[in-house]
Amino acid sequence: MRILIADDYADLSSRAARIMAGQLYLKPNSVLGLATGSTPLQMYQELVRLHKEVGLDFSEATSFNLDEYLGLAPDDANSYHYYMHQHFFSHINLPQKNIHIPCGRPADIEKECLDYDRLIWQSGGIDIQVLGIGTNAHIGFNEPDIKFEATTHKVKLDEETIEANARFFAAIEEVPRFAISMGMKTIMHAKKVLLLASGENKADAIYNTLYGGITPEVPASILQLHQDVIVLLDAAAASKIRRCLDDNNQNLRS
Ligand code: GLP
Numbered sequence: 001m002r003i004l005i006a007d008d009y010a011d012l013s014s015r016a017a018r019i020m021a022g023q024l025y026l027k028p029n030s031v032l033g034l035a036t037g038s039t040p041l042q043m044y045q046e047l048v049r050l051h052k053e054v055g056l057d058f059s060e061a062t063s064f065n066l067d068e069y070l071g072l073a074p075d076d077a078n079s080y081h082y083y084m085h086q087h088f089f090s091h092i093n094l095p096q097k098n099i100h101i102p103c104g105r106p107a108d109i110e111k112e113c114l115d116y117d118r119l120i121w122q123s124g125g126i127d128i129q130v131l132g133i134g135t136n137a138h139i140g141f142n143e144p145d146i147k148f149e150a151t152t153h154k155v156k157l158d159e160e161t162i163e164a165n166a167r168f169f170a171a172i173e174e175v176p177r178f179a180i181s182m183g184m185k186t187i188m189h190a191k192k193v194l195l196l197a198s199g200e201n202k203a204d205a206i207y208n209t210l211y212g213g214i215t216p217e218v219p220a221s222i223l224q225l226h227q228d229v230i231v232l233l234d235a236a237a238a239s240k241i242r243r244c245l246d247d248n249n250q251n252l253r254s
Helices: 009-026 041-054 079-085 109-122 159-168 182-187 198-211 218-227 243-253
Strands: 003-005 033-035 062-065 066-071 128-131 153-156 179-183 192-197 227-236
Touching: 003 009, 009 128, 009 192, 041 182, 041 218, 062 109, 062 182, 066 079, 066 153, 109 153, 109 179, 182 218, 192 198, 192 218, 198 218, 198 243
Parallel strands: 003 227, 033 062, 033 128, 128 192, 192 227
Antiparallel strands: 066 179, 153 179
16 A cells, blocks of 8 residues: 655645556556545546646546436436536546446436446456545445445445535535445455545544554445555645654654
8 A cells, every 4th residue: 555645635636647647548448437526626627637738548448436326317416427527528538438427316226236337347347446535434435334335236325424415515405315336346356546535624534544443334444455555645634644654654763
């Protein structure tokens, strides 16, 4: 696990974009695992800039998003479909047919989950998975639980998540109570994981993820078992682990 500490959100975003661009230069037909939320927003803006100014090419790439709210139509301004098209897909040359986001209004949710996992598997698996993290250490919409969910599944959102995400909605009552999310097996099978966290309110989640026990109650802690994870933090999100890093360095010196 590599832990990189950026100066601030802008620095984090441009470093994340360079990692994604590097992936595409090395393997133009990469399968990209993508995340939503406020954290990756500026990374997407930077990738759009690289596409427009230096020709970063997405024409052979494929994408799979982590999750979607259940009950929201793709054209709902709060859906992750809308977010991805507004902030990213409509500005780059990733072919529409290669874009995958779980359906928020599936006729048959179990079939939707099975089909989504099958598509990921048929694509050869995810080459690089971008993750944000919830204040409760959720990744995708894998909420703290007594067990890890392996595959794409329906989730009942935590109160903490509903409160955290209410800022995007007109009222907290409008936040969907359920979502569909990629499971931990799919995330853990990604060849590389890029975990992003920005802001003081993520400092505890990051500390628990990296230095606590591996438990479904801290969903992101399972990443301790992944062989290729880059944890890219800004200084505020790293504020709590900084003491651990300093102690480690101290021990190495003594
Ligand atoms: C949301 C998404 C996650 C995201 C997380 C953090 O609920 N389902 O994929 O990583 O919460 O969001 P933000 O980056 O806005 O803090």
